Amino acid sequence: MTSGTLVLAATPIGRVEDAPPRLATELVAADVIAAEDTRRLRRLVTDLGIETTARVLSYFEGNESGRTPQLLELLLSGSRVVLVTDAGMPSVSDPGYRLVAAAVEHGVHVTAVPGPSAVLTALAVSGLPVDRFCFEGFLPRKAGERSRRLASLAKEERTMVFFEAPHRTGAALAALAEAFGPDRPGAVCRELTKTYEEVIRGPLGELVTWAEGEVRGEITLVVQGIAPGSEVPHDPDAWRALVAEIEAEGATRKDAILEVARRAGVPKREVYDVVHRS
Secondary structure (H helix, E strand, O other): OOOOEEEEEOEOOOOHHHOOHHHHHHHHHOOEEEEOOHHHHHHHHHHHOOOOOOEEEEOOOOOHHHHHHHHHHHHHOOOEEEEEOOOEOOOOOOOOHHHHHHHHHOOOEEEEEOOOOHHHHHHHHOOOOOOOEEEEEEOOOOHHHHHHHHHHOOOOOOEEEEEEOHHHHHHHHHHHHHHHOOOOEEEEEEOOOOOOOEEEEEEHHHHHHHOOOOOOOOEEEEEOOOOOOOOOOOOHHHHHHHHHHHHHOOOOHHHHHHHHHHHHOOOHHHHHHHHHHO
8 A cells, every 4th residue: 555645734833824825725635633732723723714524643742752653554554644733843843753754764755834933933033144044942951951052052153043931031041141142142032923922132141131021922042153253262372362352341350251261162160260370
């Protein structure tokens, strides 16, 4: 028997009017719909003004590993399986990757309904460079792991896009400001395409202050990469000289050390030790 087709269907990140026309067509034609939240799927179907006779199965982070073999079996038996998540494109920081990998491994046809993306929308409205960018998903929740992840991005020249939960946005912005410096340009994109959409642009230090209030809604963070050629060589003498130069411009020693560490892509403790040994 010829195997079926896996359709990754993008869903609106805000307004239902943003749904691609083909989304309704695929939901109607599906044999099986795998949904991150079956209740949201029912609302979406109602909002689109359609009916579907497809078999609906839940497919979310908690059951993704166990459900994937079942969905693969349905695909191999010839079913057309449409995968939808709560918002945006499946498998992009959402369930889907395991199923796509399994389908590809078994020769199942995989296609997509292109549509809304919080990553690209935030990037486009951020006002930051868009010619080269990278998506980093959610930062680790634990402070130590988060700091290590950001240290690995210290020399990243591309604009970076992150997802974040509203209650962790303040901590994430503080960690970004510490890792990249408070003057690094960034943007907080909140409730994109929804009624209360808001984009706050400015240096990371100012965004940290903004986040001291209550942060609500879906959050996407965009941060400018390091300017090409602004890196500092791994040379203690160069670090000392640059700290002195930045101090002479009016910065405190603490801020000067932080800035040199950011440019050199090393922990601030290393620069601190070098400066205070001299």
